[in-house]
Amino acid sequence: MTFDESKIEALLEAVVTGERSESDAEVQAAVHSVPGFAERLATLRGLVADLDAIGADERLAVAEATASVPIEALVERGLDARDRTRSRRRAISWSAAAALLVGVVSFVWWPGSQPDVYLDLRDREMHPAGIYSAATEFAWRLDRPVGGRYELRFYREDDVDRFEPVWRFDAGDATTWKPTPQQLERLPNPMLWEVVVRDVDDRRVDDIFARAHRD
Amino acid sequence: MDDRNEFDPEADLALVAAVARRDASAIEQMTRRLERVAKILGAQNARMGRPLDLHDLADLTQDVVIVVLRKLDEYGGRGPLDGWIYRICCFEFMNAVRRKQRTPRPVADTEPLADVPAPESGERERVLLAIERVGGVEAEALTLKHFEGLTFEEIAARLEVPPSTIKTRYYRGIHKLEAILRPRKGVESS
Numbered sequence: 001m002t003f004d005e006s007k008i009e010a011l012l013e014a015v016v017t018g019e020r021s022e023s024d025a026e027v028q029a030a031v032h033s034v035p036g037f038a039e040r041l042a043t044l045r046g047l048v049a050d051l052d053a054i055g056a057d058e059r060l061a062v063a064e065a066t067a068s069v070p071i072e073a074l075v076e077r078g079l080d081a082r083d084r085t086r087s088r089r090r091a092i093s094w095s096a097a098a099a100l101l102v103g104v105v106s107f108v109w110w111p112g113s114q115p116d117v118y119l120d121l122r123d124r125e126m127h128p129a130g131i132y133s134a135a136t137e138f139a140w141r142l143d144r145p146v147g148g149r150y151e152l153r154f155y156r157e158d159d160v161d162r163f164e165p166v167w168r169f170d171a172g173d174a175t176t177w178k179p180t181p182q183q184l185e186r187l188p189n190p191m192l193w194e195v196v197v198r199d200v201d202d203r204r205v206d207d208i209f210a211r212a213h214r215d
Numbered sequence: 216m217d218d219r220n221e222f223d224p225e226a227d228l229a230l231v232a233a234v235a236r237r238d239a240s241a242i243e244q245m246t247r248r249l250e251r252v253a254k255i256l257g258a259q260n261a262r263m264g265r266p267l268d269l270h271d272l273a274d275l276t277q278d279v280v281i282v283v284l285r286k287l288d289e290y291g292g293r294g295p296l297d298g299w300i301y302r303i304c305c306f307e308f309m310n311a312v313r314r315k316q317r318t319p320r321p322v323a324d325t326e327p328l329a330d331v332p333a334p335e336s337g338e339r340e341r342v343l344l345a346i347e348r349v350g351g352v353e354a355e356a357l358t359l360k361h362f363e364g365l366t367f368e369e370i371a372a373r374l375e376v377p378p379s380t381i382k383t384r385y386y387r388g389i390h391k392l393e394a395i396l397r398p399r400k401g402v403e404s405s
């Protein structure tokens with residue numbers, strides 16, 4: 001049996017990830033015929049064992065530190081807060097409904113204007129989430145304090161280390177954005193995109209995010 | 216091996232809706248899921264070289280649980296609920312780290328002892344530093360596996376990629392880690 005470099009790596013990967021056991025015939029053949037294979041396997045297995053031990057210690061430390069966090073009580077508190085926010089929004093929505101009606105009437109009277117995705121969004125929702133195309137209009141709906149602004153941030157979906165946006169800009173008080181072809185080029189694909197609400201003092205007061213990718 | 220991810224958007228959406236209706240058993244299920252928040256944040260912290268101490272982590276766990284519930288209506292069922300919660304944890308974690316970096320550190324006479332590495336933990340610190348250097352999706356696979364204690368299938372379901380992709384990322388991570396920690400002689404082909 002011959003083993004080239006890619007076969008050796010595939011075997012090591014299979015053993016390290018548990019797909020094959022060390023007693024597997026092909027693995028044993030490599031152990032006995034490939035110089036350095038057994039040592040390499042032992043090194044990798046040692047590393048995995050170290051990671052297991054260190055990971056278990058870390059989990060224990062975190063569990064001890066967070067043991068007193070009252071998750072049940074927090075869930076109750078969180079749901080109460082959510083209900084209060086929804087009630088407030090509902091009250092605001094009634095007053096906004098009249099304004100919306102005026103907008104709809106205006107739209108019917110001036111058919112040259114384009115329908116706005118905003119009208120279809122629920123409270124605290126954004127579009128697109130999932131697949132989007134070059135023709136997609138980005139839209140978001142979440143409360144903005146008086147004098148506040150929206151900021152759009154775009155992250156590479158695989159930026160799992162720093163969550164540093166590859167691009168961000170102030171959208172002011174706009175609730176939609178239609179990217180130009182040049183702007184579309186700047187968007188990572190796939191991406192996480194985020195709308196951050198900032199108050200008049202530039203403090204982050206709310207945010208919402210979604211995953212999206214080009215068709 | 217079946218390479219699909221187990222994800223039932225209908226079940227996750229139904230759970231969220233039932234929680235919103237204050238259904239007791241749904242709230243209990245959601246509570247069990249939110250108990251993972253501390254583990255997720257702990258694993259994230261380990262991957263980044265422990266920028267937060269354990270007290271910060273406990274505080275952040277509380278904040279994130281509230282944030283998840285506040286945002287619950289935003290969950291649209293386009294991916295697994297656990298993955299959605301995981302992303303919120305990652306965002307909130309990085310925001311907490313950035314906030315901490317901006318805050319001048321007070322001179323403390325009572326440093327939390329739990330965060331001071333024990334003398335024998337030199338190897339642990341070295342490994343954590345190496346994971347941070349590995350970075351990217353490989354470090355993510357390593358920490359989800361060892362620091363959060365997930366199986367490859369659970370990681371795949373959370374990140375919405377096939378288990379085979381996670382195994383490859385994991386192996387690449389181990390490979391990089393080995394290169395950082397234990398420079399070696401090559402294995403010869405035969």
